[in-house]
Amino acid sequence: MSEASRIALGMMRIENLSAGEIRELYTGARDAGVTLFDHADIYGGGEHGCERRFSEALQLGATEREQIVLQTKCGIRPGGKGFDFSADYIVRRAEESLEALGTDYLDVLMLHRPDTLVEPEEVASAFSQLESAGKVRAFGVSNHTAQQIELLKTAVTQPLAVNQVQFGLGHAALVAQGIAANMEGVKQSAMRDGGLIEYARINGITLEAWSPFQRGFFSGSIFEQGGLRELQTVIARMAAERETTPTAIATAWITRHPARMRVVLGTTKASRVAEAVEGAGMVLSRAEWYELFAAAGYEVP
Numbered sequence: 420m421s422e423a424s425r426i427a428l429g430m431m432r433i434e435n436l437s438a439g440e441i442r443e444l445y446t447g448a449r450d451a452g453v454t455l456f457d458h459a460d461i462y463g464g465g466e467h468g469c470e471r472r473f474s475e476a477l478q479l480g481a482t483e484r485e486q487i488v489l490q491t492k493c494g495i496r497p498g499g500k501g502f503d504f505s506a507d508y509i510v511r512r513a514e515e516s517l518e519a520l521g522t523d524y525l526d527v528l529m530l531h532r533p534d535t536l537v538e539p540e541e542v543a544s545a546f547s548q549l550e551s552a553g554k555v556r557a558f559g560v561s562n563h564t565a566q567q568i569e570l571l572k573t574a575v576t577q578p579l580a581v582n583q584v585q586f587g588l589g590h591a592a593l594v595a596q597g598i599a600a601n602m603e604g605v606k607q608s609a610m611r612d613g614g615l616i617e618y619a620r621i622n623g624i625t626l627e628a629w630s631p632f633q634r635g636f637f638s639g640s641i642f643e644q645g646g647l648r649e650l651q652t653v654i655a656r657m658a659a660e661r662e663t664t665p666t667a668i669a670t671a672w673i674t675r676h677p678a679r680m681r682v683v684l685g686t687t688k689a690s691r692v693a694e695a696v697e698g699a700g701m702v703l704s705r706a707e708w709y710e711l712f713a714a715a716g717y718e719v720p
């Protein structure tokens with residue numbers, strides 16, 4: 420398998436792009452060094468829409484296919500019908516993704532959001548079927564807590580090497596609790612995820628930050644949303660000091676964390692991919708990192 424780049428390109432927003440625009444975005448990302456492309460069965464109308472747009476627009480040859488890391492997700496039932504980690508469902512959705520993506524293997528298959536009705540043996544059965552048929556090379560999860568991963572591990576034998584989680588200056592809960600630990604009366608000090616970031620570091624799980632520039636749950640980008648004036652001012656000042664872009668600074672804030680997270684971009688513009696790649700190559704000082712965190716409205720005791 421090719422090595423996954425630190426910056427990944429998410430494909431959730433490509434459904435309404437023309438084939439030419441998808442090619443331009445892909446080529447720009449590849450030129451900037453991106454190898455990791457992130458899909459889900461539900462992106463684009465619920466039925467593999469973005470996967471199909473990707474393969475039809477790009478028509479990847481065998482050599483190019485081998486040079487990228489293609490990952491997709493399953494387990495959310497389209498149309499708000501909950502979650503399904505049954506073996507049959509996982510296998511069927513993965514096989515549909517293979518067909519939509521026009522490839523005979525997935526580099527990584529992830530379980531998209533926890534299914535509280537999960538039977539770990541069912542997941543284990545699905546993963547083993549897909550792995551032994553050569554259809555999936557590695558497995559991961561998304562939006563899972565440490566305990567949910569531990570539960571899967573009671574039956575799943577393949578490493579769960581990746582956990583894709585929402586993280587960025589617009590929603591930094593993963594680090595916010597630890598910073599305000601044990602502070603009475605501070606909202607931020609409430610434990611929300613069972614120490615997910617520390618669990619990932621202890622267990623060698625790579626975190627992938629999705630929606631790195633969104634505030635809250637798709638409330639708009641941190642660069643344009645009202646109410647974030649202080650953050651925008653600090654980002655702009657640091658960008659000027661370092662002769663770079665706001666996108667680079669907001670990316671560098673994520674990659675500076677020693678958990679060595681990947682960043683899953685959602686931009687549809689190749690120029691912004693290049694800006695993020697530049698940011699991933701920068702190392703913010705501790706002072707800069709905490710200043711950005713505080714400017715985003717979090718408590719630094």
Ligand SMILES: NC(=O)c1ccc[n+]([C@@H]2O[C@H](COP(=O)([O-])OP(=O)(O)OC[C@H]3O[C@@H](n4cnc5c(N)ncnc54)[C@H](OP(=O)(O)O)[C@@H]3O)[C@@H](O)[C@H]2O)c1
Binds near residue numbers: 432
């Ligand atoms: N695992 C999960 O549960 C999960 C959930 C959601 C998403 N994801 C993955 O994460 C990827 C990224 O999600 P996302 O699209 O929400 O991420 P994002 O990169 O935070 O947001 C992308 C959006 O922000 C805009 N944007 C980016 N930079 C900007 C700037 N400097 N100024 C103004 N607007 C800017 C983009 O517009 P332009 O296109 O104009 O740049 C685009 O509309 C998805 O494609 C998907 O692969 C995973």
